[in-house]
Structures are given as structure tokens and as C-alpha cells.
Amino acid sequence: MKRLPGGKVKKKMDFVTNTKVPEQPRDLRREHERVCSASMTSEQREERNGKRREAYKRKKCDANNKENDPDLPPLE
Known part of the structure; x- marks a missing residue:
């Protein structure tokens, strides 16, 4: 450089x-x-995007469940 x-x-x-x-x-x-x-085919791209969407939904669901979980102490 x-x-x-x-x-x-x-x-x-x-x-x-x-x-x-x-x-x-x-x-x-x-x-x-x-x-x-x-160089990915459209099928490979769809599969990768589907896995990403599933992981995103799982992560969002886990975060919401932890936020509303009565066993956890309240956030300050």
C-alpha cells in the first residue's frame, strides 16, 4: 500500500x-x-437464507422468553 x-x-x-x-x-x-x-446456485442460496432466517427467529424467540421469564430477577 x-x-x-x-x-x-x-x-x-x-x-x-x-x-x-x-x-x-x-x-x-x-x-x-x-x-x-x-458461485452459489439458487438452491444453495435459498438453503443458506432459510437457515439464517431460522437462526434469527430462534434468537429473537429466546431473547423474548428470557425477557418475560418470571424466574429471572427484574432488570434495573
Whole structure:
């Protein structure tokens, strides 16, 4: 990476694919996730989204049950 005036950072470019080359592990993970999600079939995407929805509903239900549970001490 190269620092420019004003604190901006210029990333290196990959001239084969004409994209920015990720240098940080976080950027590598994000790039990998982008590639994987782009190559998914619609069935795989629906399955993943369904699992996400179920987990979200389960989490919301558990949070509501804990909030209304009479055995727990009241929140202050």
C-alpha cells in the first residue's frame, strides 16, 4: 500500500483481473466470501437464507422468553 497526501491509501492493482489486490486477512476473507456467494446456485442460496432466517427467529424467540421469564430477577 502506498500513502498519498491527505492520508489516503492507494492499493496495488492486479493487472490480470483489473481488481484491487487484497492485502489484509480480513480483505482476503471478504473476497473469498464474495467469490463463494457469487458461485452459489439458487438452491444453495435459498438453503443458506432459510437457515439464517431460522437462526434469527430462534434468537429473537429466546431473547423474548428470557425477557418475560418470571424466574429471572427484574432488570434495573
